Amino acid sequence: MSSSGFEPTIFSRIIAREIPATIVAETEHIIAFLDIAPKAPVHVVITTKDPQFQNVVELAAGNPVLLAELVSVAERIAAERTNGQFRLVFNTGAAAGQTVFHVHAHLLGSPEPTESLGEDSLGAL
Numbered sequence: 001m002s003s004s005g006f007e008p009t010i011f012s013r014i015i016a017r018e019i020p021a022t023i024v025a026e027t028e029h030i031i032a033f034l035d036i037a038p039k040a041p042v043h044v045v046i047t048t049k050d051p052q053f054q055n056v057v058e059l060a061a062g063n064p065v066l067l068a069e070l071v072s073v074a075e076r077i078a079a080e081r082t083n084g085q086f087r088l089v090f091n092t093g094a095a096a097g098q099t100v101f102h103v104h105a106h107l108l109g110s111p112e113p114t115e116s117l118g119e120d121s122l123g124a125l
């Protein structure tokens, strides 16, 4: 258990630089890194440094300004790394595929022109 009272998630360990990751953006409150098992040509995980929110519903209720900042960081990364069209996915709950209970978005896209960014072209998360 950490001093904040939350069991450190793998993302907290990335934030603490205890395990390596390819960090592509960082602000005071948000960090983004390449997903270790990419499901799309561009697959970035964007998460809050504060581990208290387990999912996007909790974050939206508890700190909507931080959620807006997370989306803004995602948009900036998408502008840099994709063709401008992208998916932003928040798996919410184990049955929905969530494995890390530290709120995060998956940014999925492609730098090349794409006809579809649906699950057929990018795969299910």
Ligand code: AMP
Pocket (backbone or CB within 6 Å): 010, 019, 020, 021, 033, 034, 035, 036, 037, 038, 045, 091, 097, 098, 099, 100, 101
């Ligand atoms: P979710 O299944 O929605 O909770 O997403 C968790 C994501 O974190 C998955 O897509 C994993 O591939 C990714 N992941 C887990 N460990 C790491 C890691 N050490 N570095 C980067 N991404 C990771």
